[in-house]
Ligand code: DCT
């Protein structure tokens with residue numbers, strides 16, 4: 001282990017001379033003939049490289065001094081897959097068509113084991129599918145996957161993204177999935193740009209911008225607005241669907257029905273005696289004004305206190321984490337989402353928590369609406385193939401009564417008479433060992449999640465959902481203690497929650 005620690009800690013100041021790179025090592029027995037290693041010096045340094053080469057050879061690995069077409073594994077340190085590829089491209093000698101590109105952590109594990117260990121996503125250097133584009137500020141790299149882009153709330157292209165979000169919504173209302181996705185992807189990539197688009201030249205090379213999207217960008221640059229967006233905003237169907245779906249519990253199907261029946265306003269629908277409403281829709285109408293006015297950060301924090309008080313009354317060791325838009329740093333949201341998990345609970349205690357919490361709030365008169373969805377979670381089930389699959393954890397969709405005095409000590413704006421506001425809250429309860437997957441899934445944004453799953457499927461041959469990650473090539477389920485672990489399994493750079501506003 002001593003030598004390995006040395007491998008970790010880098011070169012010592014007084015290294016014996018025979019460790020130098022120029023020193024040819026004596027021929028040693030090669031035990032593992034299937035592998036031919038090459039260790040990249042770039043960013044690793046001559047001394048450490050020589051040390052690792054020597055060590056690997058002593059353990060029976062074949063290590064080449066120079067790159068050749070017989071090399072099967074290239075080991076690098078502090079380099080991304082793309083860095084290594086860039087380096088390979090300028091070499092005079094070609095490597096064979098597809099050597100594995102691995103992080104030095106793989107070699108160190110091999111040294112520990114005294115034999116080659118299987119390569120996993122943690123070791124593999126990903127050659128990200130980045131497109132390099134030239135801008136006034138120099139070259140920048142943009143991935144077609146939102147999970148490889150850092151998207152903060154600092155959107156420099158609102159004028160375009162607002163337009164594409166309206167067009168996407170209109171396509172959703174018309175159940176035109178393909179176009180909906182194209183507009184959402186365009187909006188998403190534009191949100192991540194570190195500059196504002198001011199001419200068509202700025203759009204060159206940016207992924208996810210098809211001809212249709214580009215023609216709309218061009219029109220907005222020239223005229224300040226898009227005629228298509230204008231038409232949508234004036235469209236009766238769009239306006240009605242937008243209005244109807246703003247009611248909690250009303251989706252596309254109900255909107256379609258009401259629209260076909262000729263309804264155009266909520267007041268007509270509310271007062272119609274022939275219509276039947278679900279329990280959810282009744283609550284949606286009853287608390288409509290409160291629910292359409294967004295939840296502020298201060299209100300979300302006050303709800304957080306309420307949730308923690310209730311949860312900790314029953315499970316003092318539980319972790320209560322705000323997820324959704326507020327975890328991504330948003331200042332407003334349509335609801336407040338929480339993930340709850342408890343390291344020390346039995347399955348039964350876990351299952352009992354949400355009903356107990358609901359019961360407590362009911363007794364305190366804080367529960368305005370609830371819908372408890374029982375868990376359909378199965379431990380051994382593989383992740384879903386669908387990009388938009390619902391998860392299986394036990395969860396609860398609520399409307400809570402939040403007293404103004406609980407927000408900022410009552411300093412916030414108060415309506416005359418009414419001393420509280422109805423707030424939409426989602427609680428999700430997950431088994432402790434799945435918390436990283438649940439947290440990643442419930443933090444969103446939806447576009448970020450979709451692209452994570454798409455990336456896992458198409459670029460890594462893995463399946464990811466809110467419960468688990470499965471490696472189809474190795475046929476193993478990959479465990480994770482944290483979100484960082486999941487990104488590492490996928491070979492992705494870690495993206496912080498506030499950079500997931502795709
Ligand atoms: N999510 C999920 N499964 C669901 C619903 C949501 O995995 N059945 C994920 C996707 C985003 C995240 O949870 C939070 O969902 P929302 O609250 O709908 O979105 P938000 O990003 O929090 O936006 P808002 O501010 O509108 O609440």
Ligand code: MG
Pocket residue numbers: 324325326333334335336337
């Ligand atoms: Mg939310």
